[in-house]
Amino acid sequence: MAGRAAPWPAAVCGYTGGGEGPVGGALVRVDEKRCKGCGICVGLCPRRVFVPDERGKVRVGRPEECVACGLCDSLCPDLAITVEPRGKGRKEAPAGAAAV
């Protein structure tokens, strides 16, 4: 995984738009607006991908460690984390579900 990791863009890592980066097995993003910094992802991620932030939120600190297990996505109470495994098809929402 680490060998495939792309350089981490500093602007994103420093979380000017959440946290995003192309990484080993997945693309992990934290929606800064939604995140309340509860620390669930920090405490439960088996690969310690997330690190707490001085602003009381969380950023993707070690993206190259991610194995795309998706635990952070499922257990994030703020619905703030997206994990996009690479090369896997996704199920589409039913018609009309995307309209807001």
Next chain:
Amino acid sequence: MEEALEGYLRSGMLPHMWCAGCGNGIVLHCLIRALHELELPREKLAVVAGIGCAGRAAGYLNLDTLHATHGRALTFATGVKLANPDLTVVVLMGDGDATAIGGNHLIHAARRDLDLTAVVFNNSIYGMTGGQHSPLTPQGSISTTAPEGSNQRPFDLPHLARGAGAGFVARATTYHHRLLTRLIENGIRHRGFALVEAVTYCPTAFGRHNKMGSPVEGLRWQRDHFVDIEKYMGLPEKDRIGKEPMGLFYPAPEPEWPD
């Protein structure tokens, strides 16, 4: 959250009003995932919620939702279902909303066996009003109205629902999110009254008074204390102390109830 699921959220309403680490968001995520898996057309869906922290969940869903009065979510849902039987109706309630203020409605909704799916967010406390004791607060737990520890026994919600006539009764925790998603999904599939108890952790009003620690500790507590009902049934009496069963209670894979 997966992009395919974002369409179910009123994203303009986020971030939600729940505290940092509140398990309600995890239940909401599981519910959305279950609805997505079911591939129901959204015009055939109606979500009714009661009052309390859990009741706010309906406000974040980009579906036809109804925020009913305290304890009366099931009565409003009964009306919705009778007026339009084609709708799939999901009812979201907190533990106090479902078993105290709306306790009477809960048992009678189960008795009528109307095709509703009730998801009870059990955080063991009245969170929104300041941490008062609820009918699902575990015995011995500290709350603002039981500062020395509650001496009352809580309701056994799955058996209460089953006794009242619910045809599908299940329980899962927020830590066991896959199980919770599957149970909600199957509860909605069930034709008749289905009750799914979603055990969540309230770090603010429950965890703080009971020295249970951070949201992470709360999830670990769920992981360590809840065991699958089939395994629970096989445990000797002494090993059941401190454990709680979860999974599908009814229709049960085992013919007996846990003690």
